[in-house]
Amino acid sequence: MGWLLRMLDLYSQFHFIRPVWFLALVPVLVIVACLILKGSRKNQWTSSIDQHLLIHLLVNQKKIQQSSMLPLIALTLSLLLAVLALAGPTWEKKPLPVFETEISKVILFDLSLSMESTDLKPSRLIRAKHKIKDLLSKTNEGQVALIVYAGDAFVISPLTTDANTILTMIPPLAPSLMPVLGSQPDRAFTLATELLTNAGVFSGQIIWITDGIDDQDYGLVSDQIEGSRHQISILAVGTKEGAPIPLPDGQGFLKDASGKIVLPSLKLAPLEQLAEMNNGTVTRLTADDQDINTLISSLKAPEEFIISEDELEMDTWVELGPWLLLPLILVVALAFRKGLVVTLLLTIIPLFPSPTHAAEQPAPNQNNGQEVVAVEESSGLNQFWDDLWKTPDQQAAEAFNNNQHSAAADLFQQSDWKSAAMYKSGQFNAASDLLSTSKSATAQYNRGNALAQIGKLEQAIEAYDQAIQQAPGMEDAKFNKTLVEDMLKQQQEQEQQQQEQQNQDGEQGEQEQQDGEQQEGEEQGEQEQQQQSESQDGEQQEGEEQEGEQQKTELEQMTEAEREQVLEQWLRMIKDDPGGLLRRKMYMEYQRRQQQGKKLQDKGEKVW
Secondary structure, eight states, X not given: OHHHHHHHHHHHHOEEXXXXXXXXXXXXXXXXXXXXXXXXXXXXXXXXXXXXXXXXXXXXXXXXXXXXXHHHHHHHHHHHHHHHHHHOXXXXXXXXXOOEEOXXXXXXXXXXXGGGOOSSSSOHHHHHHHHHHHHHHHOOSSEEEEEEESSSEEEEEEEESOHHHHHTTSTTOOGGGOSSOSOOHHHHHHHHHHHHHHTTOSSOEEEEEESOOOHHHHHHHHHHHTTOSSEEEEEEOSOSSOOXXXXXXXXXXXXXXXXXXXXXXXXXXXXXXHHHHTTOEEEEOOSSSHHHHHHHHHOOOOGGGEEOTTTOEEEEEOOOHHHHTHHHHHHHHHHHHHTHHHHHHHHHGGGSOOHHHHTOOOOOOSOHHHHHHHHHHHHHHHHHHHHHHSOHHHHHHHXXXXXXXXXXXXXXXXXXXXXXXXXXXXXXXXXXXXXXXXXXXXXXXXXXXXXXHTTOHHHHHHHHHHHXXXXXXXXXXXXXXXXXXXXXXXXXXXXHHHHHHHHHHHHHHHXXXXXXXXXXXXXXXXXXXXXXXXXXXXXXXXXXXXHHHHHHHHHHHOOHHHHHHHHHHHHHHSOOOHHHHHHHHHHHHHHHHHHTTOOOSXXXXXXX
């Protein structure tokens, strides 16, 4: 009974990996039919001699017919075996080791006032922000986070695999956003260590972009770097000569307590000493890509980053098709003697469309209808060819990588990839509907992003809450939730301002009516004129009230799609101020730390 159960189990798992190859049976049958039809013809005497006489004239006809059928039978079986092998029969799974490289990087960005110095044109700050963009565009492996610091340090973006999220936050970064002035790099290193530790990364990479370090901060930073498993790379910004720090609105330059103009200069020695403690690298900012290339080359992936095959495995189907090709070796070897293989290839190859020719567009002609038909046929052949060699998900992945997200959304069969393609192509409603069927933390996080894009802010916050509830360590969901909450708050404040404006307009109308009533003691002509004016104002006010009620009724009668369209138009009118959102986020975090009694910037410390 054991072997019977084994056979039933194998039979239940038996399937073909590429079943579309069975379409090749059609040309196989055509070829075999043509060969049979050709072989059924006798010879050239058939058309000249009667059948009852031809039998007596031919010698060993039966033996000849039997011998001529053997190659045909061998060819038919060979073609059937080839098609069966290409279809990929399988019924067994085996574990496949997977190696994955996970490199986590944290960028520490100095936003002290000295970064406004203009010894590098147009300023140290602008040049450094361009370098961060170049660095993110050239390093697309693993996770990356961004921390800024001045008198205190703040996480702008937690560890994420989407570098585009960080790129959108770089332009508004400036010392004016920071809630407290100064320069405290040790607190930035503390935050970076916490981010990497909470993510389970014990050998990460810290990229420090700064224009120098003070003597009193050197000891604090060295205590954190010394003995750390995280690799340190430093991009030094500025020159040895330095330059004044311009104040906003043309108010001159920043001065110290004695009234002298501050000239912050770059001191490489302390930075080089800190890097040596960790076998790190210090690179000065250059006009070309030499500094970024040096940083990237210094970021080595330690062995701890590589997940071994014992730690990560995935199952894959064992393809048994190649074993079916073994019997063909003998047939092909014998066929080469008679040149049958060449003949077979010349017969089969023209039956399959070339992808290059299938993609070619026909030359324009006067008959537009024929041209359209030709293009559709060419596209159909191209699609047929792609289906032979690639699964729909493979074709969709290729379209996705080529930024053809709409086509990828139509081809993908996996729901997670399909929703990602929908999101990229702007189909936010469809993406949120598809993601709503999954209750995983990642799906709810992506659903929140899609809902936020179409203006459903409250529903987006609920989706983020569900993601955070399932995965409390998902920093991306927490960060996006904060941004959406700020946006919702801004929306509610604007609605409140509009309501207050309407109330003020109503009070102003009542005040004008009271002023008109106080003029009853004036002359008769003026009284009549005032009464006419009041009558017209009253009629106008009634008309406005009726128009307002009509608009309210029309709004209630709108469909969901129309209301979403109106909301989208309204959201476009809101001023995009990412810097304001970041400023409020950091200020709220700064206040929270003050309430917790954490020591912040000391009085008397320099603010640059």
